[in-house]
Amino acid sequence: MPTADALFPPDFVWGASTSAYQIEGAVRDEGRGPSIWDVFSHTPGKIADGTDGDIACDSYHRFPADIALMRELGLGAYRFSIAWPRIIPDGRGRINEAGLDHYRRLIDALHAAGIEPFVTLYHWDLPQSLQDAGGWTNRDTASRFGEYVHAVARALGSGVRRWMTINEPFIHSVFGHLLGIHAPGLHGVRPALAAGHYLLLAHAEGMDALRAEMAPGDEAGIALNLAETAPATDRAADLEAAEHADVYANQWFLDPIFRGAYPTGLLLQFGDEMPEIRADDLRRIAQPIDFLGINHYQRAVVRHAPLVPPIDIVPVTPPGAPVTATGWEVYPRGIYDTLTRVHRDYAPPAIYITENGAAYDDRPIDGVIDDPDRERFIHDYLLASLDAIEAGVPLRGYFVWSLLDNFEWNEGYRRRFGLVYVDFATQERTIKRSGRWYAQVTRDNGLSG
Ligand code: IFM
Secondary structure, three states, X not given: OOOOOEEOOOOOEEEEEOOXXXXXXXXXXXXOOXXXXXXXXXXXXOOOOOOOOOOOOOHHHHHHHHHHHHHHOOOOEEEEEOOHHHHOOOOOOOXXXXXXXXXXXXXXXXXXXXXXXXXXXXXXXXXXXXXXXXXXXXXXXXXXXXXXXXXXXXXXXXXXXXXXXXXXXXXXXXXXXXXXXXXXXOOOHHHHHHHHHHHHHHHHHHHHHHHHHOOOOOEEEEEEEOOOEEEOOOOHHHHHHHHHHHHHHHHHHHHHHHHOOOOHHHHHHHHHHOOOOOOOHHHHHOOOOOEEEEEOOOOEEEEEOOOOOOOOEEEOOOOOOOEOXXXXXXXXXXXXXXXXXXXXXXXOOOEEEEEEOOOOOOOOEOOEOOOHHHHHHHHHHHHHHHHHHHOOOOEEEEEEEOOEOOOOHHHOOOOOOOOEEEEOOOOEEEEOHHHHHHHHHHHHOEEOO
């Protein structure tokens, strides 16, 4: 790729990300209880290609081979999530030692390969029994999360130095509880706002539990999906729509975590539909974090749409803009805008890009997966990230979504985000051309000319 040398700071962390339900499979192995995603994916009509995560990448059994691939990619870190229903199958009470043992083996194997585990504690796979009691619309779920985090941190803490409490509370609240396109499939403003608040409270419970168990120097934070917003046109209504969209897409979770308050724009519109917020909630949610994980894919270009409740805003793709296979706009400058804005307005002590990447319609030809679009995508987003570092953003690492092609939620297996191609019929893995290229990036600590 023709470019001048663009090198990252010496300690920069190069990684790739996955999540439990998307790759593990083995949904009935070694005492795992059912999760909301087992139930949802087995409900007819919910997943675009009619699939589920029962087998996925079978990474529960194949993690040694996956770690060998990580070594080939030169990864310094691997971000994965722990499946809550493997640890506390019923959501409360009994701890399943076999589940903990699995992650002990995974973490030990990562260390043996010289790869640092970055552990997410919740990536949307709630134990179904907690859903039966109201799930994230029930305040009690946050306390159950605290118990789970205590158990995990106590058992696995000696092998983990970087923790994330929750992945993308925005997507879980909106896709899962407002639009109904993700588990648990609820539809409503009230469930979505309740989920948002109780996920934030769970983050606070998780931070308390981690602080109680962590060793000095260990770090904990949260992973938020963030996207700068922009108006589709310069019409006043669209300008206003972009400002409102920023409240939902960014401020909804950033403000409570960094300022201890919900944004006024959210309260003005939805104050009456918020769940009960108790006196101490926001103070606890705003406790210091050691780093912010940012998942970034695309900016949010929006237009005013008076007939689209509840927020009268729709996302649009700018005419002629390049898009990925998911239809998401490729706009590398967006990662710079997001990083510099978060740094300016919220000043987290450190930031990791915990997810960035793109789905393309990869196909093996003679055993080779040639994916220049993904390579270009990551290259350009990395250059823009480097600009952000040069502008003073404390960006400490970058994780590609994803290590492997995997179960892309309601899209099933038809969206391939991996650096590694997975043939789901045989479970054969093949490093894509972008993966080979990323290995060079990790070796060079950046982009060489
Ligand atoms: O696959 C998801 C992941 O689980 C959360 N962030 C976005 C990815 C791509 O959609």
